[in-house]
Amino acid sequence: MRRWYGQFFGFIAGWLLLRHPVGGLLGLLVGYAFDHDAFSPSRKPAPKRDAPPRPDAGNADVDWAYRVFDLSESASDAQIDRAYRKLMSQYHPDRVASAAPELQKLAEQKSREINAAYDRIQKLRKK
Structure with missing residues (x-):
């Protein structure tokens, strides 16, 4: 299940810290990134999709x-x-x-x- 609370708490924190609706938007964006593990150090790079073939690759x-x-x-x-x-x-x-x-x-x-x-x-x- 995907997380949702980063967006919610990010919106609240951004609004309260900047005391402006733009702060809420910025907090929402940071929360979105948190929910999708953008800040996680264990994030692996995506595998290369179009790798050239190896000579012994067969099919x-x-x-x-x-x-x-x-x-x-x-x-x-x-x-x-x-x-x-x-x-x-x-x-x-x-x-x-x-x-x-x-x-x-x-x-x-x-x-x-x-x-x-x-x-x-x-x-x-x-x-």
Whole structure:
């Protein structure tokens, strides 16, 4: 069960400390963060969703390749091509050439990942 009392007590404390309705709003926001464990030191980072495949992964790299495009294995070739073109138009390094270097590096990584997934699917489909 999710906690609720952080929001309630945060609202009351914020209102009383700042003596203004804005204080209540700030307290409500802090209480919301408390209820959702934002201040907890035991909070683990979210697992990486699109990890590149390992060579000994077996069937996991097939699942990874389809997950990159957010498609199922029963998707048609046209759907895969459409998803590939859409993602490449979004993450192509030439598209972000004038952006910050960090964004350029991220776009290069993502486009490499998209190309690897597309190549893997094409190899599987030709068998």
